[in-house]
């Protein structure tokens with residue numbers, strides 16, 4: 486069974502209060518009982534004394550009848566249960582209970598044994614020791630008190646003179662007084678004190694419960710509710726300051742804790758986001774490097790093959806061209822044949838151009854690097870093509886970083902790359918468009934960005950455009966970008982491409998600044 490803090494406190498307080506109050510009540514009742522009993526015994530003693538004194542002269546005159554009448558009178562007093570007179574032999578000479586007159590009492594009886602201990606008879610016994618408390622035949626609680634009647638001088642010198650002078654005690658007056666009044670008072674007192682204890686316990690327990698509820702239970706419940714909110718992720722939960730005590734300190738500490746938790750969670754979230762971003766970045770970099778490696782490997786193996794074939798074809802091709810030119814120079818040549826020979830020369834030139842491209846690609850010539858301005862290389866290359874037919878409907882805009890540091894590059898090779906890019910851009914915009922050229926420095930690279938508003942590259946082609954012989958053009962060799970890629974790679978740089986179908990393409994050439 487789960488008990489609330491308040492219930493436990495109330496029960497504990499109630500039990501402790503009950504124990505101490507019961508102890509207090511018991512001690513009180515016991516003290517009052519002892520006082521009342523002593524007073525009852527003292528009253529009985531005084532009564533005995535009064536009877537003995539008031540009957541003294543009647544006894545001296547041996548007027549027993551008068552003495553017994555007086556005792557009879559006293560016996561009718563309220564609270565006096567029984568009076569009897571016993572002589573030294575234990576003979577009951579008088580009793581308010583007539584039936585016991587003339588009987589003998591044994592020395593061992595309760596009322597006699599207090600003085601008749603052993604062989605000697607105690608003459609002077611303290612009042613309390615002469616008393617006895619018992620329940621009489623009718624079930625009433627009573628106290629009996631035996632008082633010795635001493636043989637005074639006036640007794641043994643009296644005219645009747647029954648008793649010798651050396652006799653100490655003539656007899657005993659035994660009075661039995663009811664304790665009913667005392668008992669009823671005690672029971673009334675017990676009842677009153679019981680009620681008082683119950684009222685006190687109820688009041689004290691209620692006061693403690695009320696203050697515990699206000700000072701402990703309410704703030705603790707409040708804190709509990711806010712703790713639940715925090716555990717469900719609501720770190721904005723703020724507990725209002727309750728009081729200037731330990732509860733207030735706890736509230737303060739709780740609010741600080743929730744704030745720390747909140748900032749710790751924010752840090753953790755931030756950290757998680759950072760990590761995610763970094764992982765994405767690294768993954769992209771790894772993928773790029775992987776692609777680069779594949780491409781490099783592909784290009785290297787292809788390069789060897791192509792170099793061999795190109796070299797083998799170049800020699801016979803040179804022969805064909807030389808002899809075709811020789812034949813063409815013959816003035817006697819028939820016009821029809823001349824025209825055929827021109828076709829042979831044109832096609833052979835075309836083949837030579839392809840072979841040249843293949844050789845450029847495979848040669849992997851070591852760049853002749855010198856500090857150069859990327860802006861100047863760009864301008865010089867643009868100058869070569871800008872007046873060509875393909876660029877007539879194209880608007881070119883430039884945005885150069887003027888403070889771009891010189892870079893160590895082979896001007897011819899970089900010019901060739903830029904030329905490829907510009908021609909590709911113009912070919913992607915047959916109906917005209919715009920080319921935006923931008924140079925800037927970023928992350929240790931001098932960057933050249935060439936954007937066109939052409940047809941764009943379909944997503945499935947993006948990974949292939951740098952492959953040798955990949956072309957979507959009927960007259961293209963597909964060698965332009967693969968050659969460019971090789972050149973930039975040999976310069977320690979990279980080429981990036983972004984394209985959206987129907988909107989345009991952007992190539993970024995990145996060359997190391999140092």
Ligand SMILES: Nc1ncnc2c1ncn2[C@@H]1O[C@H](COP(=O)(O)OP(=O)(O)OP(=O)(O)O)[C@@H](O)[C@H]1O
Nearest residue numbers: 909910913941950956957958961962963964965966
């Ligand atoms: N600016 C661009 N816009 C759209 N597509 C492009 C662009 N640049 C390149 N491409 C695509 O990439 C392919 C490969 O280009 P690359 O320069 O290597 O060869 P090519 O231009 O087809 O042939 P060549 O360069 O011999 O004339 C092109 O065929 C084209 O599909």
Ligand SMILES: [Mg+2]
Nearest residue numbers: 905909965966
């Ligand atoms: Mg091209």
